[in-house]
Amino acid sequence: MFKPKPYQEETIQKLADYLESARFDGAKAAFDAAPRSVPAPWRKPYKPLPDPEDAPYVCLRLPTGGGKTFLAAQCIKIGAKFLGREKNPLVLWLVPTKTIREQSLETLLDPNHPNRQTLEADFEGKLRVLDIADFTQLTPQDLRDKACIVIGTFAALRVGDTEGRKVYDHNEQLEPHFSQVPPAMSGLELHTDGPDKDKVKFSLANIMALIRPLVIVDEAHNATTVLSYEVLQRVKAGCVIEFTATPAGDSNVLHHVSASELKTQNMIKLPIILTEHPTWQEALTDTILKRKALDDLAKNEPDFVRPIVLIQAESKDREVTVGVVEKYLVEQGKIERERIAIATGSQRELDGVKLLDPSCKIEFIITVQALKEGWDCPFAYVFCSVATVRSAKDVEQLLGRVLRMPYAKRRTHDDLNKAYAFVSKGCWPRAVNELHDRLVNMGFDEVEAAAYVKPEFGPTLFPIETQLPLLSWSVKEAPILDNLPSEIKENVMVVRESEGTYKVSVAGTLDPEAEAMFIEAMPQCKQEAIRQAFAARREGLPGPLPHRPKIEPFRVPQLCLWIDGKLEPVEPEHWLPADSWSLLDFPAELTEEEFRIEDTGDTYVIDVQGKRLTIDYAGQQKSIAFSEAPANWTDLELSRQLDRSLKQDDIRQEVLLEFIRRTIRMLIERRRMSLATLYMARLPLERALRLKIDSCRKKAASNGYQSLLFGAQSPVETSFVYAFNFDPDDYPVKIPYKGVFNFPKHFYGRLMGDMNGPEEECAREIEKNPHVKRWVRNLDRMFSLQLAHGNFYPDFVAELDDERILVVEYKGEHLIEHEQQKKNIGELWENKSRGKGLFLWAVEKDEFGRDVYRQLEGKITEK
Numbered sequence: 001m002f003k004p005k006p007y008q009e010e011t012i013q014k015l016a017d018y019l020e021s022a023r024f025d026g027a028k029a030a031f032d033a034a035p036r037s038v039p040a041p042w043r044k045p046y047k048p049l050p051d052p053e054d055a056p057y058v059c060l061r062l063p064t065g066g067g068k069t070f071l072a073a074q075c076i077k078i079g080a081k082f083l084g085r086e087k088n089p090l091v092l093w094l095v096p097t098k099t100i101r102e103q104s105l106e107t108l109l110d111p112n113h114p115n116r117q118t119l120e121a122d123f124e125g126k127l128r129v130l131d132i133a134d135f136t137q138l139t140p141q142d143l144r145d146k147a148c149i150v151i152g153t154f155a156a157l158r159v160g161d162t163e164g165r166k167v168y169d170h171n172e173q174l175e176p177h178f179s180q181v182p183p184a185m186s187g188l189e190l191h192t193d194g195p196d197k198d199k200v201k202f203s204l205a206n207i208m209a210l211i212r213p214l215v216i217v218d219e220a221h222n223a224t225t226v227l228s229y230e231v232l233q234r235v236k237a238g239c240v241i242e243f244t245a246t247p248a249g250d251s252n253v254l255h256h257v258s259a260s261e262l263k264t265q266n267m268i269k270l271p272i273i274l275t276e277h278p279t280w281q282e283a284l285t286d287t288i289l290k291r292k293a294l295d296d297l298a299k300n301e302p303d304f305v306r307p308i309v310l311i312q313a314e315s316k317d318r319e320v321t322v323g324v325v326e327k328y329l330v331e332q333g334k335i336e337r338e339r340i341a342i343a344t345g346s347q348r349e350l351d352g353v354k355l356l357d358p359s360c361k362i363e364f365i366i367t368v369q370a371l372k373e374g375w376d377c378p379f380a381y382v383f384c385s386v387a388t389v390r391s392a393k394d395v396e397q398l399l400g401r402v403l404r405m406p407y408a409k410r411r412t413h414d415d416l417n418k419a420y421a422f423v424s425k426g427c428w429p430r431a432v433n434e435l436h437d438r439l440v441n442m443g444f445d446e447v448e449a450a451a452y453v454k455p456e457f458g459p460t461l462f463p464i465e466t467q468l469p470l471l472s473w474s475v476k477e478a479p480i481l482d483n484l485p486s487e488i489k490e491n492v493m494v495v496r497e498s499e500g501t502y503k504v505s506v507a508g509t510l511d512p513e514a515e516a517m518f519i520e521a522m523p524q525c526k527q528e529a530i531r532q533a534f535a536a537r538r539e540g541l542p543g544p545l546p547h548r549p550k551i552e553p554f555r556v557p558q559l560c561l562w563i564d565g566k567l568e569p570v571e572p573e574h575w576l577p578a579d580s581w582s583l584l585d586f587p588a589e590l591t592e593e594e595f596r597i598e599d600t601g602d603t604y605v606i607d608v609q610g611k612r613l614t615i616d617y618a619g620q621q622k623s624i625a626f627s628e629a630p631a632n633w634t635d636l637e638l639s640r641q642l643d644r645s646l647k648q649d650d651i652r653q654e655v656l657l658e659f660i661r662r663t664i665r666m667l668i669e670r671r672r673m674s675l676a677t678l679y680m681a682r683l684p685l686e687r688a689l690r691l692k693i694d695s696c697r698k699k700a701a702s703n704g705y706q707s708l709l710f711g712a713q714s715p716v717e718t719s720f721v722y723a724f725n726f727d728p729d730d731y732p733v734k735i736p737y738k739g740v741f742n743f744p745k746h747f748y749g750r751l752m753g754d755m756n757g758p759e760e761e762c763a764r765e766i767e768k769n770p771h772v773k774r775w776v777r778n779l780d781r782m783f784s785l786q787l788a789h790g791n792f793y794p795d796f797v798a799e800l801d802d803e804r805i806l807v808v809e810y811k812g813e814h815l816i817e818h819e820q821q822k823k824n825i826g827e828l829w830e831n832k833s834r835g836k837g838l839f840l841w842a843v844e845k846d847e848f849g850r851d852v853y854r855q856l857e858g859k860i861t862e863k
Contacts, residue, residue, distance in 0.1 A: 002114035004074060005265040006781065007257050008067060011060055012074050014255040019056060019082040020687065024611035027056040031252060037734050039445060042253035051233045059242040059251040063259045063443030064400040065268040068243040069104060072216045073115045075241055077122040079214040083238045084683060087123065090213040091149040092235060098153060105131055105151050123147040132156055135204045136173045157231045167204045174202040205234055212238030219244060245443030256734065259444045264732040266410045268403040269419040271452040274435060280320050280386035280424040285493045287384040287422045288333045291363060294381055297413040304358050305406050307381040310398050311366045320386040325366050332494060339363045355379060378404040384422040396438045447736035451751045471533050472505040477523045479504055484521055488514050554747055554774065555723040556783045556797055556805050557836055559829050562715035569722040570786045575704030583655050586696040588662035595688035597673060597681055606684045609691055613684055635664045638679055645686050648693065660689060698789055705788035709828065718833035724783040732781055743767050745774050752777040759795060762810040762842060765853040771860045772798045785825045792822045800860060806838045
């Protein structure tokens with residue numbers, strides 16, 4: 001089964017934490033209190049839905065290529081739990097167009113697709129997925145026993161639309177759903193005339209209003225705010241989760257994923273190498289050669305990859321039309337027609353073609369506007385635009401097509417980890433700025449977009465390490481190249497120029513025999529000049545071309561343990577092995593402070609660790625649904641249901657089940673709570689049990705951590721044997737720094753993590769220190785030190801001129817108690833480094849009155 005990437009797991013956890021808080025605190029209070037690392041434009045107070053106001057309404061922002069649809073499928077289980085329908089949620093899945101609706105439906109029905117597989121696992125195979133047009137096929141039994149997902153478009157729910165009228169209209173086939181509903185129940189749409197006036201309509205909209213569905217909005221930026229509110233109000237949404245790369249200005253952005261994080265997780269190809277050419281012919285020529293160079297590299301990859309070029313031509317009323325591009329590829333580029341596909345409104349040569357199939361021959365795709373919505377082929381590597389008139393949307397979509405990484409895995413050859421764009425200056429006079437703007441619109445941060453568009457001028461026919469000056473000549477007669485061997489012809493390109501002459505170019509090197517054969521094929525009047533040009537190039541290159549200067553590794557020694565005579569990096573399993581503790585060693589009880597229920601007539605007030613939730617026994621409640629306990633239930637049966645939700649990787653199932661059963665018996669016997677009451681409060685009870693289990697684990701971990709790492713005979717060593725390497729090509733920045741100060745020593749150049757004012761001051765002092773050779777604004781998922789619970793990511797890591805490593809954690813105030821563990825582990829890392837590492841807990845002014853610069857200097861020079 002497809003495993004979520006770390007940024008996807010983090011996104012899912014952020015949503016789960018928010019909805020858990022929203023159940024107790026309400027949607028707005030939970031949102032305003034949630035820790036959010038989002039760019040400034042979306043750091044705004046919560047804006048609730050006009051109606052229903054109590055429904056959580058949040059947006060998850062992911063750039064193009066982030067796997068929004070897969071994440072949406074992952075989030076259904078979380079939303080279902082919030083709504084109290086863990087096994088049988090009703091989901092309204094909204095997409096912007098019919099095409100995307102069809103494609104989403106296809107992935108959710110395909111048993112081999114990760115989207116379907118994650119839902120099958122989450123709901124134990126009890127699943128019903130259908131198009132909104134087929135809503136009459138839903139039965140009351142489906143809604144009771146299965147997770148039901150209805151996929152539609154916002155347009156399909158407009159009252160004025162034909163399909164929309166069906167959703168809101170009375171339909172006798174739906175009568176079984178309303179058998180227990182009062183004829184004039186408030187909150188539902190009623191007939192306004194006729195014999196059934198003032199009676200409830202049997203409509204899909206009313207079914208949804210009764211259940212209050214989870215609403216998933218895919219590509220939310222395509223839905224207007226007014227329309228969104230209208231639809232969500234009519235279906236009485238219980239919870240709304242939006243997924244988009246470009247949120248609206250008033251979106252409640254709960255979580256943000258950056259393009260840099262996608263790059264680090266090998267989801268997208270970056271940077272984009274942009275090459276500008278004087279003419280569209282040269283842009284196409286270089287495109288052809290680049291694809292060939294990439295294809296040669298791909299042949300040595302462990303996975304099958306066939307690099308594909310996307311070419312944007314002009315419309316029929318302009319010069320460089322689809323036909324012109326096609327002719328150029330065939331006649332000048334010597335590309336076989338079967339390797340070209342045209343994808344326009346009238347020519348649909350991609351229909352039914354499986355581009356990922358190794359037997360497929362397509363290498364070039366010519367289009368005018370954007371490709372079919374939802375089109376996805378990670379083999380697309382090169383984007384070439386010869387269009388002088390183009391829409392921003394089309395460019396964004398085509399550019400997005402070449403960003404997805406094949407198999408979401410880093411390629412062996414670095415050139416296959418990048419995307420490529422070729423344009424002509426005549427068509428794209430502001431190419432760098434235009435691509436930058438398009439990337440911003442696709443969800444990239446301004447700084448990221450600037451960092452990931454790499455302009456190259458002139459030909460990029462081969463990797464830069466082996467690149468030679470391109471030799472070109474203008475001749476009046478077309479050269480006769482047919483008799484040349486293919487290995488020579490592959491390095492030669494002939495372009496017919498507007499004045500009727502021919503431009504002949506040679507890339508790379510030719511051995512003396514190949515040179516002679518090429519010269520012989522050229523017009524006789526040019527042969528001597530060509531011979532001299534080859535000789536001059538050889539004389540100018542007396543030896544092998546220099547390689548790009550390699551970046552020296554930036555390595556940080558890690559804290560390690562000697563285990564059974566072997567050195568291993570410190571990991572949590574060292575101080576909390578699977579069999580080193582038992583949950584049953586801790587009291588199976590929930591105190592009044594941990595879990596409390598007050599019965600006040602028809603209302604229950606539930607308190608979990610200070611979080612209060614009110615449940616109306618009559619069935620009208622804000623954020624939790626329940627029913628009376630099933631007849632003949634026992635404490636063991638409730639324990640089993642809770643056990644399924646509370647599974648823990650490090651606790652055996654029988655131990656967990658027994659702990660839950662004992663706790664329930666304690667609540668019933670000692671605290672006099674009825675089984676029916678506990679069943680109705682099972683979701684808050686689950687939360688209380690989870691907190692209790694976590695508390696027990698933390699106590700066990702703290703004891704093991706302290707004993708193993710800080711004991712008198714602890715086998716601890718800081719070693720380069722296991723070192724963290726700062727990868728020069730991967731920097732998982734979530735929010736880039738946008739200040740004006742320049743940091744030339746920063747390992748990743750201008751791209752660095754955001755800093756508050758005091759942190760920026762500390763960074764400046766590190767930059768100014770003469771002993772600092774280079775440094776990094778350290779980020780989550782980079783260098784870390786293990787704590788008893790979680791990881792400590794220091795603010796800065798620097799390499800000094802004597803090769804020592806300095807780790808700095810900056811605090812604007814003096815040490816506060818709960819951070820003592822961070823300071824302890826940092827000092828342990830230094831003490832066990834044998835002089836290879838230094839750790840500084842920097843403050844604005846230390847106990848000696850020293851500022852940050854003098855604290856740094858003191859740490860570096862101390863003996």
